[in-house]
Amino acid sequence: MKVALTSKKQIQVKSGMLQQLLAFASLIALVIVFTLSSENFFRFDNIIGILLSTAVIGVLALGSTFVIITGGIDLSVGTVMTFSSVMTGVIITFWNMQIPYGIAGGILAGALCGLLSGLAVAKMKIPPFIATLAMMMITKGLSLVISGTKPIYFDKPHAEGFTKLSLGSVTNWLIGVEIPNAVLIFFGLAIVAGLILTKTIIGRYNFALGSNEEATRLSGVNVNAWKIAIYTITGAFSGIAGILMASRLNSAQPALGSGYELEAIAAVVIGGTSLSGGQGTILGTVIGALIMSVLTNGLRILSVPQEWQTVIIGLVVIGAVYSDILRRRKA
Amino acid sequence: MKVALTSKKQIQVKSGMLQQLLAFASLIALVIVFTLSSENFFRFDNIIGILLSTAVIGVLALGSTFVIITGGIDLSVGTVMTFSSVMTGVIITFWNMQIPYGIAGGILAGALCGLLSGLAVAKMKIPPFIATLAMMMITKGLSLVISGTKPIYFDKPHAEGFTKLSLGSVTNWLIGVEIPNAVLIFFGLAIVAGLILTKTIIGRYNFALGSNEEATRLSGVNVNAWKIAIYTITGAFSGIAGILMASRLNSAQPALGSGYELEAIAAVVIGGTSLSGGQGTILGTVIGALIMSVLTNGLRILSVPQEWQTVIIGLVVIGAVYSDILRRRKA
Amino acid sequence: ACNKDDKKEASNGKMYIPLISKGFQHQFWQAVKQGAEKAAKEFDVEITFEGPETEAQVDKQIEMLQAALDKKPAAIGFAALDSKAATPLLEKAKAANIPVIGFDSGVDSPIPLATAATNNVAAAALAADKMAELIGGKGEIALVVHDQTSRTGVDRRDGFKQRIEEKYPDIKIVDIQYGGGDHLKSTDLTKAIIQAHPNIKGIFGSNEGSAIGVVNAITELKKEGQIIVVGYDSGKLQTDAVRSGKMAGAITQNPVGIGYETVKAAVQAAKGQSIPKAIDTGFLWYDKTNIDSDEVKPNLYD
């Protein structure tokens, strides 16, 4: 009995790993193809560039993973990101406050938007697609209203260091390798998200909700409260993405962000998370986001015309998801 | 027994009508508010303008209704529309063929895209969100590739009448009232869509699929074939929308169309169709589309700043869907 | 029974002139709006200013024009995304005796009474000349353009490209990419261009977002000074970059002037006065040396 049990578990672990391995294999394959096609691809600078360009979308994708595992969706992550960056700008530049307040304010603004979406979904029973579509419009408009349709620049004397937040490098200082902070923050957040999802009570309810919401409710779990909490987490991640974005551009650009939600969702799904809820992993999302940005970067390096880039990315999205489906069917 | 049955049926018919009435009431309320706020709103020209601006999105929304009732979604309607208009342009302008061929080609191109999405969803089991997201990217890229990233103008001698297709008016000629053809085509298509959905086999399977796909399959319905057919219908509607668009702009604009899918979906959902499938009406979609365009037009007429317009539309979307949910809860 | 003149007045009795632009979120358009508002105050008229979210949305602009016409304005200012697509409505305006004034890049139609515009092709060609001068007449360069299909995107790209091809055979354009004017996307794609073409000597950014993206990319790759950046438009980040030397220089149009002249011409047209057909609002090259000069200063916006 003991023996049988262990072997069963091993098989499960293996199949779980297999899934990641498969996505990982696609990623490696892409890297190899591009390395062979262009000598300029596999260079330290370019790899760092890819990682840096993954950071913002990646953080959005991490946040989206939570909502998607509940079987929901968040179309507002892109504009909430922008809204948060604008709020950070307002706090630091208009209100002349220190950077940490700006950061806290931005994350809070994102979390608040998530909270409101969560309330609409959980309490008003508005389908997530619609609730977050509305949130997308509202934050898009408010970003422009608050900023006065102008970029907000972080040029106060006390905001000097703001751009270091994402472009500086603690590793340079620590171990002499220059990895931008934004990249470290992205991976750090991935670990945090992974821990939340697998080790905490909210993660457990996240999967339970996505698997069978009614059964979870009948088990006495306060489904609404947890759902709101999960949307709030997603909002907070969008807030962090907004701060990374603002710090990288050294300004809050109020017109940005539309369309980012679809990229984030694509990354999540390529990473093997199911849109119907109940299953998904953070590692998958990280790999999914990397696949997207390696692909974009590689095609650019190869100077593929932009219109063809779009077509190719579309085909790769289909291909990646299909190979995942085939794998599951076999398993 | 017989009596009870009839009265029950009447009640249900009434509750069905109530839903439409409620959406309709919101629409009327909007119209009244705008009429009172601006003397320029309720004028023949402006009303015609509103109807005309509803036509394209409206036709996309009609098409989307089918897919949404299956419980799916089509994110590609906007770019498929563009792709179809480009194909029409290619046929009429590059290949020098007559207008009817261009129209047929455009509709076929749309239907083909729908067919491919349908195949991906039904045969490859790719979630509709992803399959159509990929189709969106692919058609977006291909429109640019085929058109050479330039608008295609319908300025061949034999294409003279092309713009009449949507901007001419048969009613002017028939009854002396100048209603643009695009508006008539939209309402005509709404009737066709309504008949398909309520009177035909494909309509019935459409609802059955959305209600419980597996049970439908186990009842011996060739679920895959019908699903593909439904996506093809949606594609064909996008194709028609593309032709209306092209004829209205007297050109095929290859970069248009992103974001239209969300407007179309919003119209469908405001009209009371459920994103989880199994229920919906065409009348609702028509009203939903009108609500969206009355709102947009009214806010413009009132010269509300653009950024606030976005915010207000977001709030109205939430409000409309929520009132629908409240009504259902009461019923 | 409606008399034409009371149609043309807003509720408060002022003349009403809507401006339909190509956008509203960008700094450039905000500067045009500013100029228009200045003129509105001066001539005591009421204006509104709106435009679609992206320059691809030809149809949205048509709808805005439609709604504007329905408001029975005294005159209309219109920056056409696609003139041919707007022809039916322009004819409608003509039939209703509403004067149309083109702005920004001109309306390719006989209907507008006047056009207050920058010649984007010529301006981009000037940028090309400056680029050639700065890199010494030979080497690899690339373009980061904001839009693949819009009039401004196409004109600036082609104006730049044609001048290089005609006059500078030793300069090679190795890549043209489109970043949608999105700062972040432009940054990432510029980095890819630089990776792909390590010998690149100069990059042209076709609008504010693109140019800033190029500057960001070069900063992030620590190649300041090694790659010449030529930009377009102003805005704070660009003027800062020019001052600090990260950007060699840029073309600025006179957006404030465009807005001002448009409204001014519209008022005159509505009053039936005659106006010149073409109002060239001009463009200027600015760099570190002349950025604070009296000639350049009024044409910059933050």
Next chain:
Amino acid sequence: MEGIEKSFPGVHALNQCRFELRAGEVHALVGENGAGKSTMMKVLTGVYRKDAGRIAYKGKDIDIPNTKAAQQLGISIIHQELNLMPHLTVAQNIYIGREPRRKIRFLLDEKALEEQTRALFKKMNLDMDPRAKVADLTVAKQQMVEIAKALSFNSEVLIMDEPTAALTSSEIEELFRIIEQLKASGVGIVYISHRMDELKRITDRITVMRDGCYIDTVDTGEVSVERIISMMVGREIYHSVEPMARDDSEETVLEVRDLNRGRTLRGVSFELKKGEILGFAGLMGAGRTEVARAIFGADAIDSGEILIRGKPVRIRGPHDAVRQGIGYLSEDRKRYGLLVEMDVKTNVTIATYEKFNRVGWMNRDRIERSGEKIVDQLKVKTPGVHQKVKFLSGGNQQKIVIGKWLTKDSDILIFDEPTRGIDVGAKGEIYKLLEELAERGKSIIMISSELPEILRMSHRVIVMCEGRITGQLLREEADQEKIMKLATDRTG
């Protein structure tokens, strides 16, 4: 509980109902399908709010606004429908909402969770892996998870809504043992079941409901089964007659040769004759459902041949099977049989639309008439053919699924657990129906886990174990003992 009222749109589900439960008793709640048993219990556990009435618990009036409140009061329930999270493990399902935590309160303690579950299983004498994913379990195992979950609350009141419907006899024995234990420790148990033999075995008192009304409460020992049944239905019910002897020379309608599918089907071959009821017996997971699904084209097979009237046919999906005249009534009607959001008439005609259309155009009158015909013929309790199926009780839903295949008029019918969750009255009607169909020359495969049912209905019995057919018995030679022996024949 007293004077309980509950209405749904168009249905007065509970009308002045009462129910009383003492500590340490097993109290059965019986009634026809749709009598309101489940609704009554859902009111008690906070799933629904009552419209009127009074609930007293340990002498005090209480209000139960939600499920959590019921749990806290010590009332737990095993619902008629499975309420599990398929993506989670067994242990995670059982302790959902009550996870053991670490010192930092929001961190989970997986080890403790697993240990608790193991201890629980040990108490229940249940052999199951706490880390198995629920989606990978059979319906019977899932039902055991539900039971384990209800037990884990250590409640004072335990409600079981048809717990045995999906269980096999050995598991039922285990469950009864557990019930005896609980009873001894003073737990009050409400037991809802349609199986009369069970009531006699384990219950102390019986409350009968009919049409949303309370009828009577009696001591189990003092009434006969016949009396209970007549209280339930208030009318005569069908008693089985000896099935007609079948002529052995009749033609073979369906022949299955060497069907293989992974580890679940291994070399399955059998024949089905015209006008025959062929019983399929076996323990849970024996592979009977798999056989049915394979024949019906619902799952792809690895190898094997299917012949209909001697001719090999290719069945690529259910639509091919239906075209060949096969109908399949699945064991999980909610998931695989019904469009619960749609109305009665649509559900009974969904397999038959070709009959009702002219060039793609539907004939609504005929659809409606077909619906009404089935409602009359099967005595479906519904306000009309426009009623959504989700508002019907479990048994009536089952009748709708049967109605679908009656409308289709298929020649070969596969009934997978046709009487699961069906009251005695309706059960009798279904038996009668099966026999009538067989008489009319239809061939029927009947999969059932209830041996008496198999023995009573089948002309021939096929017994399966672990994906193989372990024996065939003629009606004359079949008895419980022989079947059980074959069903556990793990050689080969």
